Amino acid sequence: MDLPARLSLARLPTPLQRMDRLSAAWGGPTIRVKRDDLTGFEVSGNNIRKLEFHLAAAVAAGTDVVVTCGAVQSNHCRATVFAAAPLGIDSVVLLRTPDGEPPARSEANHLLMELAGAEIRYVTPDEYARRDEALAAAAAGLRSAGRTPWVIPEGASDALGMWGFAAAMEELADQVDGLPPVAAVWHAASSGGTTAGMALGADRLGLKVPVVGCCIGETAAEVQERLDAIWAELGEGGEAPPSVGPQLIDDHVGLGYGRATPEELEIQAEATRLTGLLLDPTYTGKALSGLKREIDAGRYGPGEHVVFWHTGGGFAAFVSGFRDAS
Numbered sequence: 550m551d552l553p554a555r556l557s558l559a560r561l562p563t564p565l566q567r568m569d570r571l572s573a574a575w576g577g578p579t580i581r582v583k584r585d586d587l588t589g590f591e592v593s594g595n596n597i598r599k600l601e602f603h604l605a606a607a608v609a610a611g612t613d614v615v616v617t618c619g620a621v622q623s624n625h626c627r628a629t630v631f632a633a634a635p636l637g638i639d640s641v642v643l644l645r646t647p648d649g650e651p652p653a654r655s656e657a658n659h660l661l662m663e664l665a666g667a668e669i670r671y672v673t674p675d676e677y678a679r680r681d682e683a684l685a686a687a688a689a690g691l692r693s694a695g696r697t698p699w700v701i702p703e704g705a706s707d708a709l710g711m712w713g714f715a716a717a718m719e720e721l722a723d724q725v726d727g728l729p730p731v732a733a734v735w736h737a738a739s740s741g742g743t744t745a746g747m748a749l750g751a752d753r754l755g756l757k758v759p760v761v762g763c764c765i766g767e768t769a770a771e772v773q774e775r776l777d778a779i780w781a782e783l784g785e786g787g788e789a790p791p792s793v794g795p796q797l798i799d800d801h802v803g804l805g806y807g808r809a810t811p812e813e814l815e816i817q818a819e820a821t822r823l824t825g826l827l828l829d830p831t832y833t834g835k836a837l838s839g840l841k842r843e844i845d846a847g848r849y850g851p852g853e854h855v856v857f858w859h860t861g862g863g864f865a866a867f868v869s870g871f872r873d874a875s
Contacts, residue, residue, distance in 0.1 A: 550719070550753050552712055554609065555601040558632050559588040565724040565856070570823040577844035578732060578853035582826065583721065586833075586861040591631040591661070594624050594861025595743050598713030599705035600632050606709060607699035608636060616687050617701040618643040618672075618680050620807060624829065624862040625704045625740075627658040630667040640667040641691065641698075643683055649673035657867045706742025706775065708782035714746025715753065721856070722756050729854050731758040736858035737836035738762025739806070741775030743860065744795050748776075749783075752791035758856070760795040763836040766806025769797035801839030807831045813838040829862030836860075 563584045572580045585595045592600075607615060615633050619626040621644045630640040642662060646652060649671050655663055662669060676683060680703060688698040704710070725731055734751075738744045744762040751760055764772050780790035803810050809817075809830045817834035820826065820841075828834040840849075840857060849855050 550715060550750070552716055553602055553709060554605040555712075555716075556605045556608070558592065558601045558604065559597040561588070561598075562720040562724070563587050565721070568824050571820060574819070574823055575841055575844050577851060578849040578855045580840075581854065581856050582824070583724075583734075583856055583858040585717075586827065586859050586863055588861065591665075592628045593863060594628060595714070595858075596625040596628040596705055596861075597632060598717055599710030599742050599746075600629060600701070600713070602709050602712050603699070603701050603705050604632060604636065604638075607633075607638065607701075610699060611697050612638055612699040613697050614639040614641060614691055615699050615701055616641045616643075616684055616691065617705075618645075618677070618684055618703055620645050621652055621671075622658045622807070622831070622865050622868060624658060624832070624865065626667075627661050627864065629701060629705070630662050630665045634665055638699075640665075641670065641687055642667050643670050643672050643677070643680065643687065645674060645677040646671050647674070649676065657864045661864065702740075704740030704742050706740035706745070706779065708779055708786065708788075711742045711746035711749065711779055711783075714743050715750035716746075718747055718750025718754055718756060721758075722754050725758070725856070732849055732853040732855050733759050733761040734856045734858060735761050735763060735836065735840050737765045737832040737860055738772050738795075738797060739765055739767065739832070741772055741779055743858075744772070744797075745776050745779040747858075748791040748793070748795045749780075749788075752793060762795050762797045763839040764797060764799040764802055765832055765835045766802060767799070768802070769799040772797050772799075798839065798843075801835065801842060803835065809835060809838075816841050826859065827863035827866055828859075829865045831865055832862050833859055 816838040
């Protein structure tokens with residue numbers, strides 16, 4: 550593929566590991582885990598792949614401050630702040646909280662952003678619903694103060710960021726070469742950049758693997774709308790969308806974004822005991838719970854092979870009271 554300019558920020562390729570104890574315990578397909586939790590410590594997770602392209606463009610534009618947004622425990626925002634810092638680029642992050650006020654205590658991703666020197670601005674859910682306008686306004690304010698801002702959308706999920714996962718599918722193609730056919734590349738789907746890139750990469754490479762996004766907060770229709778917007782933006786640059794889109798499943802959204810049921814948390818804990826993997830209850834934990842339910846329902850059975858893409862975000866497991874709040 551002809552990729553845009555990128556920086557080398559992630560530790561790649563990440564391993565594809567077979568999880569025999571988990572596969573045996575769940576009594577279904579052979580499960581292999583794509584370990585994007587190992588892209589780096591402070592930048593752990595899938596977002597750094599997308600940021601390699603955004604920050605390359607930011608550096609080329611002479612940027613001195615990036616502006617982005619997310620939930621108060623955003624993996625994307627934490628990765629952005631830590632990736633930008635060694636480049637000499639400041640960060641302004643708009644974080645969503647229930648009342649637009651700072652949390653009572655700083656912890657996990659939020660604490661790490663503070664430690665890395667991010668300027669944090671808190672917004673309400675209503676303000677966050679107009680996040681693109683809020684990002685543009687923040688950038689305009691910085692520009693009027695003599696700064697050179699670069700706006701990175703939620704999750705770095707746009708036609709530039711999604712190339713991170715188009716490129717990631719080249720890694721996967723090499724790793725599954727010679728293995729039995731893959732029944733699904735199962736992953737957490739939300740802001741859309743990861744899913745859009747996977748589908749585009751598989752299409753461009755002729756990689757015959759079904760890309761399946763497990764929606765963790767939004768409906769399949771809402772995620773599809775985000776994918777369509779990314780591909781429409783891609784089309785403005787002369788690129789066609791993938792001929793075969795991803796499959797989106799929203800049967801496991803449960804209580805919604807950032808909230809997990811006791812059953813989901815127990816499935817996540819069981820998976821950790823069987824694999825030693827640290828899972829994010831908002832993303833990977835919920836997506837893996839969805840995969841188990843689908844296995845229990847007979848969607849994937851013995852003799853089949855599934856790739857679970859671990860998109861990282863383990864710091865969110867350290868949010869105090871998460872289990873009590875569920």
